[in-house]
Amino acid sequence: MPNISHRGQIMPASPIRKLVPFAEAAKKKGITVYHLNIGQPDIETPAPVLEAVRKSDFKILEYSHSAGNESYRRKLTTYYSKFGITVDHTEIIVTTGGSEAIIFGFMACLDPGDEIIVPEPFYANYNGFATEADIRLVPVTSSIDTGFALPPIEEFEKKITPKTKAILICNPNNPTGYLYSGAELNVLKNICLKHNLFLFSDEAYREFSYDGENISALQIEGLENHVVVFDTISKRYSACGGRIGAFVTHNRGLLDSVMKFAQARLSPPSFAQIAAEAAVDLPDNYFDSIKAEYQSRRDLLVTRLNTIPGVFCPNPGGAFYAMARLPIDDADKFCQWLLEEFSYEQQTVMLSPATGFYATPGLGRQEVRFAYVINRENIAKAMECLAKALEAYPGRQ
Amino acid sequence: MPNISHRGQIMPASPIRKLVPFAEAAKKKGITVYHLNIGQPDIETPAPVLEAVRKSDFKILEYSHSAGNESYRRKLTTYYSKFGITVDHTEIIVTTGGSEAIIFGFMACLDPGDEIIVPEPFYANYNGFATEADIRLVPVTSSIDTGFALPPIEEFEKKITPKTKAILICNPNNPTGYLYSGAELNVLKNICLKHNLFLFSDEAYREFSYDGENISALQIEGLENHVVVFDTISKRYSACGGRIGAFVTHNRGLLDSVMKFAQARLSPPSFAQIAAEAAVDLPDNYFDSIKAEYQSRRDLLVTRLNTIPGVFCPNPGGAFYAMARLPIDDADKFCQWLLEEFSYEQQTVMLSPATGFYATPGLGRQEVRFAYVINRENIAKAMECLAKALEAYPGRQ
Incomplete structure (x- = not known):
């Protein structure tokens, strides 16, 4: 055998x-x-989101565009604009869940043996995606005694090697629930600029910010070519089974590369893209x-x-x-x-x-x-x- | 940057x-x-397949089981039995399109630098999946002059190295349309047994066999622990946008490994699993x-x-x-x-x-x-x- x-x-x-x-x-x-x-x-799941799929009347369940339906990507730009995030629809690649956005980011930004610094505790499946991409997650420890705040800048710098290519955060955080402040994101900005690193920001829980403002990594001025946001409709609309996420960046070279990964797997799921597009039209309240x-x-x-x-x-x-x-x-x-x-x-x-x-x-x-x-x-x-x-x-x- | x-x-x-x-x-x-x-x-796409989704009445679009809904996997065993293929529902892992089944196979069976022998011309996206898994596709050339029949056994044996882990075929073939005969599958069986290789068989076009019988690699006796079938509903039911495929093998150790990859990405798409399950109930004609x-x-x-x-x-x-x-x-x-x-x-x-x-x-x-x-x-x-x-x-x- x-x-x-x-x-x-x-x-x-x-x-x-x-x-x-x-x-x-x-x-x-x-x-x-x-x-x-x-x-x-x-x-x-909001009824109009499910209804959009149930009322659909196409005859052929076709492949969508590898980057996702253009109508959905255009609509997503209005979703992001409500958070003060300015993106063009060509800066969004619709993925099969947030999971695929993470794998695309790991694959297109890191080579085997390269390293990502990530505050621990972190979302356990990052380990699996790192194994698939043959890269190393290097933890910096955040402590329950400080409520899991971002570890001090020195802790990050201690871990930087020639193989370090990115820092990965989840904001608000899974598993800690920690919401990063503007000052903390600014610390990350400085490290990423100084050491020429990508900043991967998993923002699956954007809407669920209770104390203080949620700031997306896409809002950090001067870091446009470094930031990649991993997004998903799963938690936002209780739509985990849809398997619709997004890879969002202003970095054009990176988008070109990720499109090749997206084309290899042909397209994200068509039914759930209809649901996701309807979700953007939910009332603001x-x-x-x-x-x-x-x-x-x-x-x-x-x-x-x-x-x-x-x-x-x-x-x-x-x-x-x-x-x-x-x-x-x-x-x-x-x-x-x-x-x-x-x-x-x-x-x-x-x-x-x-x-x-x-x-x-x-x-x-x-x-x-x-x-x-x-x-x-x-x-x-x-x-x-x-x-x-x-x-x-x-x-x- | x-x-x-x-x-x-x-x-x-x-x-x-x-x-x-x-x-x-x-x-x-x-x-x-x-x-x-x-x-x-x-x-x-057959109307009952789309209708099954449109008539669904669940309230929460939940994650499914990472291996796919058990009801669908159980039903798939009856689908396979119509082709004389005996599989248990625990030998099927539902994937996000055939694409994901291929990536799972490459990742779980090969390490970086390992090799797969594949008759060329072959489905171009295998190249992309090989790059993702950091493995090498080693071609044996089939010729238009012989209608793209399986190259002779010597051609395979010439290409075998210590890094060879598998042979990959697509049957019937994309892009050539070639349908492999029982005798040809027997040749592959002998090579795989002799050199202890996996046989990956992409059977996306199973139903579309016009001249002669389609034989699944799962029907090759004595090769049970070597064979992996990559399957998909995409072409079969004109349901490419559903993104539902399957990874099928009798090899229990491999199933255990692939389940870890399946769990990392949580689940295949829920809407299209409903469609795929309804498709199994289409009349035999x-x-x-x-x-x-x-x-x-x-x-x-x-x-x-x-x-x-x-x-x-x-x-x-x-x-x-x-x-x-x-x-x-x-x-x-x-x-x-x-x-x-x-x-x-x-x-x-x-x-x-x-x-x-x-x-x-x-x-x-x-x-x-x-x-x-x-x-x-x-x-x-x-x-x-x-x-x-x-x-x-x-x-x-």
């Missing part, structure tokens, strides 16, 4: 999905599991209620977490995630124990151990990520479970 | 799409262009009329081509492509000239120069590919144009 490749062997498994079998077993025992572990929103809902969940979650003895949860400024430090020996063990051995009134909680979000071995062992994608009533019940679990957990510290 | 990567520079542009600006210019001059250049079928239509187009095209002085077109057994040798100096120049300088009664023809389908420099300079995805009336008009063009072309040989 032929062997799979070394690359196929070292490709990381999803750290978030590895607990799924334990959750399934718990459910089979009749236990209610509160899913605070994954970023699948419970908010309904669409996000008001969604944002208010997430913010009220955040406030409930963070407040309740901080009342549990030994728990510390900094208040996240955006996205729909929060990271908390728990009085435990090992987050992986604890999260598995919650599903395998614990229940309170036939209920338990599924969380993501933070270890999967750190690249530095040993970090995050007392931290877990919460995705507040369930309603407040269930968040309250989940917090009650968690408080009881922390009392009962044999590895409490 | 930071530089794009070497990989981003050497990524090949689509040889099929590079003539598009010349076609657009011709149309602006009022010239009708018969598009025989790309594999976008003009056949309507659905393909009869489609196949008859393509076959009559082929017969017309090939017959007409062979009546033009100096033209030779072997009769392709499948797919919807034909390759012909023309009495010209240079296929790239000729195809551009057709759009830029020629017209007959305000009409011209757009073709694909064969050079983009060969890896060996200099091959295919007198060959072009025809995609018979326009109706017979237009094929007849296109052939009339081509005959006139070949009379007028200054580089005629």
Whole structure:
């Protein structure tokens, strides 16, 4: 039998999905599991977005343009302009989810062995995309004690080598919820200009910024040829299954290169492009209620977490995630124990151990990520479970 | 400004799409262009396939399972069983188009620098996927004089090195339309067993086999752990824009590895999975009329081509492509000239120069590919144009 490749062997498994079998077993025992572990929103996809697809009347499900339908790209420029972002439709390449935009960026900007500096904890799938592109993610550690603020400039400069080609941020951040300030983006600007680096900015959660203004990397003046934004409709419109994202940059040479990757895979999905185009026409107040809902969940979650003895949860400024430090020996063990051995009134909680979000071995062992994608009533019940679990957990510290 | 990567520079542009600006210019001059250049079928997508999406009533466009909806994968096993192919639903990973299945195969089976032997001419985008995976495609040349039959076994064995990990075929073939025989597949089986290689079989055009039986690589007994089939609904149901394909293998270790790649990009498109699942329920006779239509187009095209002085077109057994040798100096120049300088009664023809389908420099300079995805009336008009063009072309040989 032929062997799979070394690359196929070292490709990381999803750290978030590895607990799924334990959750399934718990459910089979009749236990209610509160899913605070994954970023699948419970908010309904806006009806006009789904209706646009259901009312479509084309006869042939054709390839679209490799960069995405021009009508959609033109409309997206109006979406961006609402955030003060000026882009031309030719500066947008529609991708198959934000995932593909990230892979395109890694492939077109870095060669095998090159390095990207990324504040940790970070979105775990960046590891998989880095393996595919055969590049290295070099972490700089942000700390729960400072609420996961951008590490100081010296920490970045310590990590720069001749192989460093880019800095990657996620703003607001998954998994920490941290919202970067204008001053922090300015620090990144200076590093990128000084060392001639790309700035990759994953802005999947742009709309969900609660305390302070969200600033896109595309708004940083003087960094136009360095900035690439990875975007997606997934979280914004509860449209994760559409698989529509975008690769956005002012760098024309980079666009030319990425178009070659886009042409090789022919086109992004046609049905969901119709949905995505309709989404741009949603009224401006669409996000008001969604944002208010997430913010009220955040406030409930963070407040309740901080009342549990030994728990510390900094208040996240955006996205729909929060990271908390728990009085435990090992987050992986604890999260598995919650599903395998614990229940309170036939209920338990599924969380993501933070270890999967750190690249530095040993970090995050007392931290877990919460995705507040369930309603407040269930968040309250989940917090009650968690408080009881922390009392009962044999590895409490 | 930071530089794009070497990989981003050497990524090949689509040889099929590079003539598009010349076609657009011709149309602006009022010239009708018969598009025989790309594999976008003009056949309507079956109504029940589109209706399934339009009648869907879910409220949240959620991520699907990373391997695709279980209901769809289970249904696909009945699709395959109609061809005598026995697969379990856990041996199918639904991908974003056939393209993604190919990338997954390259990534999980080969390491950077490893080699795949592939009969040329071959589907041009394999070059792009090979660049992404940092692997080498090693051609063995099939000849128009033998109708593009599989090259003799010695030709394969001459190309085998310690870095050879797989053989890649497309059956029926794009761009040649060649349909591999059972005897030829047996030759490949023996090579793969002897040298412990994977056999990648791109079977996008399975249904479109006109002369003789289509045999899937999954039916080769004794090669179960070596065979990977790359599949897609794109051509089968005129559903190119859905972006639904499949990675199919009996090799469990490989499936485990590919699942990690599938999880990193989260899921294939949800809307089109509904369409694809409905397509499996089409009546068995659905393909009869489609196949008859393509076959009559082929017969017309090939017959007409062979009546033009100096033209030779072997009769392709499948797919919807034909390759012909023309009495010209240079296929790239000729195809551009057709759009830029020629017209007959305000009409011209757009073709694909064969050079983009060969890896060996200099091959295919007198060959072009025809995609018979326009109706017979237009094929007849296109052939009339081509005959006139070949009379007028200054580089005629």
